[in-house]
Amino acid sequence: MGKRIAIVGGGYLGAELxxxxxxxxxxxxxxxxxxxxxxxxxxxxxxxxSLVEESLIPYGRLLKRGRVVAARAKEIDGDGVTLDDxxxxxxxxxxxxxxxxxxxxxxxxxxDVDGLRAANQETREKLSSAKTVGIIGxxxxxxxxxxxxxxxxxxxxxxxxxxxxxLFAAKPESLGSALSRKLKTGGVELILGEKAEGLASKxxxxxxxxxxxxxxxxxxxxxxxxxxxxACSDLLKGLPGAExxxxxxxxxxxxxxxxxxPNVFAAGDVADPGDNMTIVAVSRQLPWLKRTLTxxxxxxxxxxxxxxxPWGSEAPILLPLGPERGNSFLLLFTVGDWxxxxxxxxxxxxxxxxxxxxxx
Numbered sequence: 049m050g051k052r053i054a055i056v057g058g059g060y061l062g063a064e065l066x067x068x069x070x071x072x073x074x075x076x077x078x079x080x081x082x083x084x085x086x087x088x089x090x091x092x093x094x095x096x097x098s099l100v101e102e103s104l105i106p107y108g109r110l111l112k113r114g115r116v117v118a119a120r121a122k123e124i125d126g127d128g129v130t131l132d133d134x135x136x137x138x139x140x141x142x143x144x145x146x147x148x149x150x151x152x153x154x155x156x157x158x159x160d161v162d163g164l165r166a167a168n169q170e171t172r173e174k175l176s177s178a179k180t181v182g183i184i185g186x187x188x189x190x191x192x193x194x195x196x197x198x199x200x201x202x203x204x205x206x207x208x209x210x211x212x213x214x215l216f217a218a219k220p221e222s223l224g225s226a227l228s229r230k231l232k233t234g235g236v237e238l239i240l241g242e243k244a245e246g247l248a249s250k251x252x253x254x255x256x257x258x259x260x261x262x263x264x265x266x267x268x269x270x271x272x273x274x275x276x277x278x279a280c281s282d283l284l285k286g287l288p289g290a291e292x293x294x295x296x297x298x299x300x301x302x303x304x305x306x307x308x309x310p311n312v313f314a315a316g317d318v319a320d321p322g323d324n325m326t327i328v329a330v331s332r333q334l335p336w337l338k339r340t341l342t343x344x345x346x347x348x349x350x351x352x353x354x355x356x357x358p359w360g361s362e363a364p365i366l367l368p369l370g371p372e373r374g375n376s377f378l379l380l381f382t383v384g385d386w387x388x389x390x391x392x393x394x395x396x397x398x399x400x401x402x403x404x405x406x407x408x
Contacts (some may be wrong), residue, residue: 064404153168171253186238368396
């Protein structure tokens with residue numbers, strides 16, 4: 049237990065890394081929120097409100113030996129982390145996993161978990177009374193949101209608008225075409241290759257209209273702007289040699305280091321090693337970090353260990369359209385409703401994360 053590890057951010061990567069290193073190092077997890085937020089389930093929570101509390105999981109039972117510090121990290125250096133109140137957390141190795149922010153009501157603003165609860169309830173009420181719903185953006189959140197609403201509220205007229213000419217163009221065409229067919233069968237209108245201008249807000253659901261390139265307007269009772277995540281990278285930007293890439297992410301080297309500081313690592317959404325901002329990326333980064341940190345703790349040199357190899361375009365993606373339908377890309381091929389339902393759609397991994405945080 050001689051080596052000290054400080055992990056900043058208790059999301060998908062930070063929480064699980066803290067737990068797997070708890071037996072072999074002196075672990076401190078620094079997280080400003082009181083609860084772990086299982087964000088993908090917050091999409092379905094708009095139509096299944098019981099999921100809100102199931103997907104907000106307290107950190108208190110996560111670690112047996114280490115500690116969780118409820119605070120915001122203000123600064124990091126090669127010797128540790130400075131918290132907002134000036135307290136220092138000294139560490140031999142520092143991992144920054146501060147994640148990303150997203151439009152309401154899918155992630156909290158900062159530490160405001162109660163605000164997330166309120167935003168979910170408010171949006172759910174607006175959705176219940178809306179007749180027309182516009183979803184601006186057709187990434188994973190936009191497509192899954194359309195599928196959830198269409199499944200649970202088939203009376204809604206749902207329109208998905210995206211600048212892209214097809215869904216998930218970076219994946220095999222079979223994935224996007226199958227999802228398009230199922231959405232249309234469920235009554236969802238797809239407007240592809242069009243930019244929606246004039247949004248009253250890019251971060252909050254709201255009633256209003258959008259304007260297309262030819263000047264025509266479409267009004268909706270409720271608009272969801274789901275235009276992608278932005279990394280929470282302020283903590284890393286000032287480090288020596290840090291390089292900001294797309295969506296405020298920080299470029300990392302082959303050892304997931306975001307700067308010239310040799311003992312500072314970054315992972316998850318905030319890091320850009322060549323992975324997309326997905327939980328799937330964590331599934332590869334996490335075991336690499338565990339092996340690498342274990343090696344360092346036991347005296348191995350970093351240069352003698354294997355570098356990290358990102359997923360790249362081969363990364364899997366699971367896209368349920370409600371609890372029963374959907375499609376997924378699994379390395380070499382696209383699968384349909386049954387496998388997508390079994391892998392994600394039926395349960396959304398809620399029990400996995402409750403078990404991770406030892407929720408009774």
